[in-house]
Amino acid sequence: MGRHREFDADEALHIALQVFRRRGYEGTSISDLTDAMGITRPSLYAAFGNKEDLFRRTLDLYERRHLCFAHEALQAPTAREAVERLLRGYVDVLTDPLSPPGCLGVNGAVACSEASEPIREELIARRIVNENNLRNRLEKARADGDLPANEDPADWARYVVSIGLGMAVKAASGASRQELHRVADFAMRSWPTA
Template sequence: MGVEHLDRAMLFFWKYGYEGAGTAGLTNAMGISTTSMYAAFGNKEKLFRKVLERYTEGPSPYLARALEEPTALGVATAILAGTIRTTTRPAHPHGCLGVQGALTTSDSGQEVRDLLVTWRNNGYSSVRDRFQRTVDEGDLPPRTDPALLARHLTTFAYGLAVQAASGVDRDELQDLADATLRSWPLS
């Protein structure tokens, strides 16, 4: 299976979530047979895992780049800009695959739900560790709690994604991000 098949599956999961993406719809969106999907990926859950990897590398690579920003404010600005850009692209479903993909699932989808919890927690941990470095480097005040600041930022970013999925437009989301960044702690 090529990247284009994975991209089609990603868009389908992104639009319908894990539970809402039935095998028939997935294979139709991918342009392959059910037999080919199972031969290439094993099952729907394994396909979703590959899709989440692709999502992280493809439409959602901004986190890794944001963490390279020289200041905490630069990191926060880049994360929120990336969130807004990724969740409001005209040719993609609005919202975030990693946030909405499996917020609620039946028992059979619990592993995917857990996978997405881990995915979100890994993002939070990366931001927390980066903010700890900015405290250590003197970019943020010594009294700053990097864990709390990272949790605040990632929670806000996920909230932006939910608002984008609800139809809030890019300009309004940017206004919200700007308001949050105006209260950013400075050293």
Template sequence: MKPGRPRAFDLDAAIDKAMLIFWEKGYDGTTLNDLTDAFGIQRGSFYKAFGSKEALFERALARYQETVAAYTIDALEQPTAIKVITETWRSAADASTGPDTPNGCLIVQAALGVTPDSSSAHDELTRIRNEHRARLMSRFDRAVSEGDLPSDTNTGALADYVVAVQWGISVRARTGGTREEVQEMVEFALSRLQAPALASNLNA
């Protein structure tokens, strides 16, 4: 009897596995052996399927943005600036402390470990971070034009602040913060936005 045909390599499943490996180990910390062992394939098959580790990383980042980090886009649809920020931070806390995924954020974890020598990965992470900041700034500019934020609001600085706290959420989760502790951190940061410095326009 002839042996059956080998099961086709599932590219989508491999990208999902790669996403989790890069999330856990970072870009530079992930080796080709980590990936081929997880996929159950040889290096030749890996290069045929993905081209390179860098190319696979970009696909894993895209999958992450389409799934886990989709909240960064969804949050922009909230009706007020404070609700945008609230949704961003609370969702970041949830995504960073999921029961079935590594703690922290893939983009933050990879960015903290990637070196400039890994030019493709470095450039892609920089692009993602810059686009996220630009989308927030644009949304806050709209909030100013709608009277939701004070006219003198520095929307670039506010976007930077939101991103900085978002990164802090990931780092706290990655370094041992429990889900409850990370959520408490978020609520404390949100309470600071109710301070007079941002005026009554920034109320929930």
């Protein structure tokens, strides 16, 4: 069966997540990762493939461990509550005191070299999934009479996602949790009254 791995792969992945979240995909070197994880380069490549593979695995872990609130938020009884829970939950993730500020999905890559385009596109694709999930929830709400018929679910989803992305950049720039909740307050003021 061979020699056993001397490090905890799951723990190492959590550390990689922290490094990528702070420095972005291109801003993180393999040496940054191995130093933080306390393992050697061959161990990293043996356990996680190449840099792209590792980043995608950290993305999966991030969604599973930090963005899991979104799934529950969408199940709130009303659309308004679902949107508000999404925004509030995201603010708390963006300003988690135990992690670098901001969002892995935004800090990871906004603009990058041609070599990293696949990662940038992966992040865009995942954001589209999230926006579509919200849009579907709002379409259901409109069918149920929970959202006025003249409100466009696609427009609403795009707006909420835009607010989220803006708060993510703001968080990465040093905005406090309290400040971002104030932004969420203002965002909710757009919600239709009665």
